[in-house]
Amino acid sequence: MIAEDLFDLAPVIPVVVLDDVEAAVPLARALVEGGLPVIEVTLRTPSAPAAIARIAAEVPDAVVGAGTVVRPEDAERSAAAGAKFLVSPGCTARLQAAMVATGLPFLPGVATASEAIALLESGITAMKFFPAEAAGGAAYLKALGGPLPQIRFCPTGGIGLRNAAEYLALGNVGCVGGSWLTPADALRDGDWDRVAKLASEAAALRTT
Ligand SMILES: O=C(O)C(=O)C[C@H](O)[C@H](O)COP(=O)(O)O
Numbered sequence: 001m002i003a004e005d006l007f008d009l010a011p012v013i014p015v016v017v018l019d020d021v022e023a024a025v026p027l028a029r030a031l032v033e034g035g036l037p038v039i040e041v042t043l044r045t046p047s048a049p050a051a052i053a054r055i056a057a058e059v060p061d062a063v064v065g066a067g068t069v070v071r072p073e074d075a076e077r078s079a080a081a082g083a084k085f086l087v088s089p090g091c092t093a094r095l096q097a098a099m100v101a102t103g104l105p106f107l108p109g110v111a112t113a114s115e116a117i118a119l120l121e122s123g124i125t126a127m128k129f130f131p132a133e134a135a136g137g138a139a140y141l142k143a144l145g146g147p148l149p150q151i152r153f154c155p156t157g158g159i160g161l162r163n164a165a166e167y168l169a170l171g172n173v174g175c176v177g178g179s180w181l182t183p184a185d186a187l188r189d190g191d192w193d194r195v196a197k198l199a200s201e202a203a204a205l206r207t208t
Contacts, residue, residue: 003105003126006063006085007152007174010038011206012164013087014181014199015067015156016051017042023187024051028059030192031181034199040087040177042067043074049081056082069106072098079104087154087177089130091119107154111135116148125151126174133158138166145172161198164205 006013014031018024018041031039039062041052048066055064065085066078072094075086079102086099091108096119099106109128110116119127129141132155136143141155155167156177167173181198185191 001063001084001105003085003107003124004152004174006038006065006105006107007126007154009063010036010203011168011175012036012181012199012202013038013040013154013156013175013177014202015040015042015177015179016182017044017179017184018047018051018187019045020187021047021050021054023190024054025058026190026192027182027187027195028055028062028064030195031199032059032061034181034196035203036181036199037061038063038065038085038175040065040067041083043070043078044068049077052078052081052083056084065104069099070095075099075102075106078102087128087156089128091115096122096124113144113148116144116151120148120151127151127153128177129153129155131157132167132176133163138163138170141167141172142170145170148172161201161205164202168205 066083067087069088075098086106089109107128109130152174159178160180186194
C-alpha cells in the first residue's frame with residue numbers, strides 16, 4: 001500500500017483518542033460497519049500502541065494507523081504495534097527518515113507551500129494539511145493547488161460533517177480527517193451505535 005491508496009478506501013479518516021484499550025475493538029468494528037475502514041489512533045494516550053495492536057489483530061477489515069507521530073521513536077513503536085500507516089501533524093528531516101525507515105505509507109503534516117515543497121523534493125505527494133481550518137481552510141488549500149497540483153492532501157483540524165464536503169469537492173483533497181466521529185462521551189459510554197451512525201453519515205460524503 002502507498003499513501004495515496006488510503007484516499008481510495010474512505011472519504012474520511014476518523015482520528016481517535018483512546019483512553020481505554022478495551023474500547024479499541026468495538027470502536028473499530030463500529031467504524032467499519034458504518035463504512036469507514038481507515039482508522040487513525042493517535043499516540044496521545046498511553047494505550048494507543050496496545051489499541052493499534054488489538055485492532056490490527058481482531059478487526060481484519062480495518063486499516064489501522066498511528067497519528068500524532070512526532071518523534072522518530074513514535075514511528076518505530078507504531079510499526080512494531082502493527083500500524084498500517086503513519087500520520088504526523090508536521091514534519092522534520094529526522095521524523096521523515098524515521099517514517100520512511102518503517103516501510104509504511106505515511107501522511108506527513110504541512111501547513112505552508114514551503115513545507116509541502118520540501119517533502120515534494122523527496123518525492124512525497126500525499127500529505128496531511130494541518131490544522132486545516134485554523135490555517136486557512138478550504139480556500140487556502142485550493143490556492144495551494146494552483147502551483148502544487150501534484151500534491152493530494154488529507155486536511156485535518158476543525159473539520160466536521162458541516163464542512164467536510166467543501167474540502168472533498170477540491171481536486172487536491174484525497175480524504176479528510178477528524179475526531180468528530182468518535183466523541184469522547186460515546187467512547188466512555190460504549191455507544192457504538194452512535195459511532196456507527198456518525199461513520200455512515202461521513203461515509204456518504206464521497207462525491208466522486
Ligand atoms: O493528533 C494528530 O496527529 C493531529 O495532528 C491532530 C488531529 O488530526 C486533529 O487534532 C484532529 O482534529 P479535530 O478533528 O479538530 O479534533
